[in-house]
Amino acid sequence: MRVENGIPDQVVLRADLNMTREVFENLISNGIKYGRDGGALALRAQARDGFVEFAVRNEGTGIPPDKQKVIFEKFTRLEDDQAIRRQKGTGLGLFITRHIVEAHGGRIEVESRPQGWVEFRFTLPAYPEEKA
Numbered sequence: 001m002r003v004e005n006g007i008p009d010q011v012v013l014r015a016d017l018n019m020t021r022e023v024f025e026n027l028i029s030n031g032i033k034y035g036r037d038g039g040a041l042a043l044r045a046q047a048r049d050g051f052v053e054f055a056v057r058n059e060g061t062g063i064p065p066d067k068q069k070v071i072f073e074k075f076t077r078l079e080d081d082q083a084i085r086r087q088k089g090t091g092l093g094l095f096i097t098r099h100i101v102e103a104h105g106g107r108i109e110v111e112s113r114p115q116g117w118v119e120f121r122f123t124l125p126a127y128p129e130e131k132a
Helices: 017-034 093-103
Strands: 002-006 040-048 051-059 108-113 117-125
Touching: 017 040, 017 051, 017 093, 017 117, 093 108, 093 117
Parallel strands: 002 040
Antiparallel strands: 040 051, 051 117, 108 117
């Protein structure tokens, strides 16, 4: 899998470091687990109204539209695909990720094209720039 890191070095957040790390670990590990061999895992960030919006996108089987709302619920795992069933997990990663993002005042959403890609977008508060 090819990793494309488009997150600028100068991104500064007003967020708990360990919790932020947990969000990225959950989304990146899911992207690797469920991504297509030889596909891309792309990371990006941009400033947006006092927040930084991050995106984690992988090429792979995707998430059906009817499952996109429930994947953030506790103990939810998609079992429709044989490759997905082989992956280990508790179904808590996205639930925890959503909880952390929302506890920081952010939001998280998913967009997907089945048999194409999945993109998780989430916001965390930006550290306010110093006024000179």
